[in-house]
Amino acid sequence: MNFSQLFLILKARKKVIFWAFGAVVSFALLLNLLLPKSYTATTSLVVNYKGVDPVSGMATPAQLMPGYMATQVDIITSHAVAVKVVQNLGLTNSPGIKQQFIEDTAGSDLVKIDDWLADLLLKKLDVKPSRQSSIIEISYTGADPQFSAAIANAFAEAYQEASLRLKVEPSQKAADYLLVQARQYRDKLEAAQVKLSKYQQDNGLTSIAENLDVENAKLNQLANQLIMVQAQALDSSARQRNANSAGDASPDIAANPVIQNLKVAIAQTSSKLAEIGNRLGSNHPQFKSAQAELDKLKSQLEVEVARIGSSVGGNARIIQQNEAQLKAALAAQKQKVLELNRNRDQLSVLQRDVESAQQAYNTVAQRLNQTSIEGKANESDISILTRAIPPEKHSSPKRTLNMILALIFGTFLGISLALVSEMRNRKIRSLNDLNDFIDIPVLAVIDSGTSLAQDKKIKMLPLRK
DSSP, X not given: OOHHHHHHHHHHTHHHHHHHHHHHHHHHHHHHHHSOOBEEEEEEEEXXXXXXXTTTOOBOOGGGHHHHHHHHHHHHTSHHHHHHHHHHHTGGGOHHHHHHHHHHHTTOSSSOHHHHHHHHHHHTEEEEEOSSSSEEEEEEEESOHHHHHHHHHHHHHHHHHHHHHHHHHHHHHHHHHHHHHHXXXXXXXXXXXXXXXXXXHHHTOSOHHHHHHHHHHHXXXXXXXXXXXXXXXXXXXXXXXXXXXXXGGSHHHHTOHHHHHHHHHHHHHHHHHHHHHHHHOTTSHHXXXXXXXXXXXXXXXXXXXXXXXXXXXXXXXXXXXXXXXXXXXXXXXXXXXXXXXXXXXXXXXXXXXXXXXXHHHHHHHHHHHHHHXXXXXXXXXXXXEEOOOOOSSOOBSOHHHHHHHHHHHHHHHHHHHHHHHHHHSOBOOSHHHHHHHOOOOOOOOOOXXXXXXXXXXOOOOBOOO
16 A cells, blocks of 8 residues: 555545544543643652661661662651641541541441541652652642642651651660660679779789789899809808818818917927927826827817818808708799789789770760760751642643644544544555456546546445455
């Protein structure tokens, strides 16, 4: 089918087209006249999202912002917010609304008028969040522009109240929880402090670091003294053994002045005795007197040697006793230092317990103070950017758009009906139709303007296949 054939078909079926076009346009015109006017009022809100958990204080990641906006839309369109709007505006006090409620519910007690009216308001409410910003638009459509603006603003205010309540209630509950936790941590801190103080009192610890330094100094001093005494003990033991074995040949004995004097006296007496013996004989009284004196000196020498040897041994024993005492004192001092180290370690553990308890208590107390302040806040994170005003023009029906659509749809419907009618009852309307559907050569063309056509009114013949 070419354009000329289509034109001839539409020209022949123009009545169908006109009837369809007229019917659609008439219906659209009638619809514009009969449909009640509706007015849409819009309120814009700004959401200042902080996203801080009331217990942990951690900020919510920014990736959750789209989900947060969707949550806010659900809150606005919730039944609870709608009921709050009904209560704030006192809509249930209207006699007309009460009568309509009775008619719709047939006087049933199962449905409350607040819930019924809230459901009606939600049906005409439209909430749209912005994709690129934190703005939410609340629109309400109604028959009265004043009423539509009032409802839109009321939903914004009720949403502010609900948002503040949802913000404050978790903070208040968190504050109660943190208050209990703060008391528990404070008790733990006090118990740790009491335990630390008792341990210090029981062990007499004032400044354990200073005590430990003093005791370490004493320990080092005793160790040095012990080393010196041990050296003296070795020397005295050697001298004692030498004195016991060498007798008067021992340096300690030989160096004694008494021994030296006795040896000199013995030498002199021996010389004198030899001289008297040579001169007077061994039986002479002088010889015997000298012999007696010599024996006496030798006896004194033996006594002095024994005394000095005993003195050297006594000195060695005294030094050994000092060594034993220093060893005992050193061992006792080591135990004391070890005990101080153990006390220091235990004290450090107790001090760390106190510090940990103090830090935990400070953290909980800080969160408690912050959460308590948030729980008493009276400012919402929601701000009204623009309040709804009564619209001057109705939002529906959109008469111009309806008429344009009616013209387009009517034209399309008329053409479609014309083509369908032509397909159901095909006519020969041009030479192309004869060439396409009847395999008969065309001998001549009779103009529709001839007298024969006018007189006899030749009609189009139906197509025979």
